[in-house]
Amino acid sequence: MKALPPLTALRSFEAVARLGGITRAAGELHVTHSAISQQIRLLEEQLGVTLFMREGRGLRLTEEGRFYALQIRSGLAELSEATRLVQARPREGDLAVAVLPSFGSQWLLPRLHRFQALYPRYRVSIRASLDILDLRQGLVDVGIRIGQGDWEGLQQQKLFDDELLMVAAPAFNGGRLPQTPQQVMAGPLIRSVESWQPWCQLAGIEEPGEAWLWINDSNLILEMVRQGQGITLERRSLVQRDLEAGRLVQLTGIVAPYPYPCWLVWPPRESSRYKQEIFADWLQQEVADYLAGLRRGAE
Numbered sequence: 001m002k003a004l005p006p007l008t009a010l011r012s013f014e015a016v017a018r019l020g021g022i023t024r025a026a027g028e029l030h031v032t033h034s035a036i037s038q039q040i041r042l043l044e045e046q047l048g049v050t051l052f053m054r055e056g057r058g059l060r061l062t063e064e065g066r067f068y069a070l071q072i073r074s075g076l077a078e079l080s081e082a083t084r085l086v087q088a089r090p091r092e093g094d095l096a097v098a099v100l101p102s103f104g105s106q107w108l109l110p111r112l113h114r115f116q117a118l119y120p121r122y123r124v125s126i127r128a129s130l131d132i133l134d135l136r137q138g139l140v141d142v143g144i145r146i147g148q149g150d151w152e153g154l155q156q157q158k159l160f161d162d163e164l165l166m167v168a169a170p171a172f173n174g175g176r177l178p179q180t181p182q183q184v185m186a187g188p189l190i191r192s193v194e195s196w197q198p199w200c201q202l203a204g205i206e207e208p209g210e211a212w213l214w215i216n217d218s219n220l221i222l223e224m225v226r227q228g229q230g231i232t233l234e235r236r237s238l239v240q241r242d243l244e245a246g247r248l249v250q251l252t253g254i255v256a257p258y259p260y261p262c263w264l265v266w267p268p269r270e271s272s273r274y275k276q277e278i279f280a281d282w283l284q285q286e287v288a289d290y291l292a293g294l295r296r297g298a299e
Helices: 007-019 022-029 033-047 063-088 101-118 181-185 197-203 218-226 236-245 270-298
Strands: 052-055 058-061 094-099 123-128 142-146 155-160 163-168 232-235 249-257 262-266
Touching (some): 007 022, 022 033, 094 270, 101 123, 101 218, 155 270, 197 249, 218 232, 218 236, 236 249, 236 270
Parallel strands (some): 094 123, 094 142
Antiparallel strands (some): 052 058, 142 262, 163 232, 163 249
């Protein structure tokens, strides 16, 4: 490979081209004016190309300089991103877990202390994320996702099927809680963008087109409902602890299947295999205990 120009010279050139002058580039890079000038001269000598035209005390990019600046800017951005990604990858003693914010706060975090007690050698990092990209790039060891289980390039293991139920705070409406689906629909309803059709179909009513409040995050919805400000339809995995603690109550006995199961997913990576396996084993036991508790509660 032909020798590349020094990175210092390339950074100096890109800064001058972007900022329009040596003084500003020197300020951004925290070096002297003369240091920037020297790097530009060295770069032009190595390339055998004039990058700037000197006009009085200023500089103007040549056509070659303008073309080169665009390419170097793109290349430096890729180098910066590559550096960020490699530094963000979990180390041997780390366990990085990507999880949806709502599932993380309502289901995983209350149980996580048991994993830490079993495996204290690992530094656990929870990354709240709606994106699967961190998993594909190897920035996390495992992830918990909701969907159909068809994530390309990732291994996956089904955890459980969820269900939908209507909930409110015990003190909602002065304690005079709705008893029928029709009374529930009288609201006030707090909704996300998810469909209520499965529950409404079982209840024999039309899905409401209006709501008192629309929120795109289940954590915020549940907080509003706990405060007694409305009624919502939510996944059991997110409300079960509140139901058991008496912070929420179920309205009507209607329960509808949620169409998207919960999955454990992970990138196939030999260096992470052991910690992926122990986390998967631990999580499967937690899921088994959770489902067994639901069955006991239904008896």
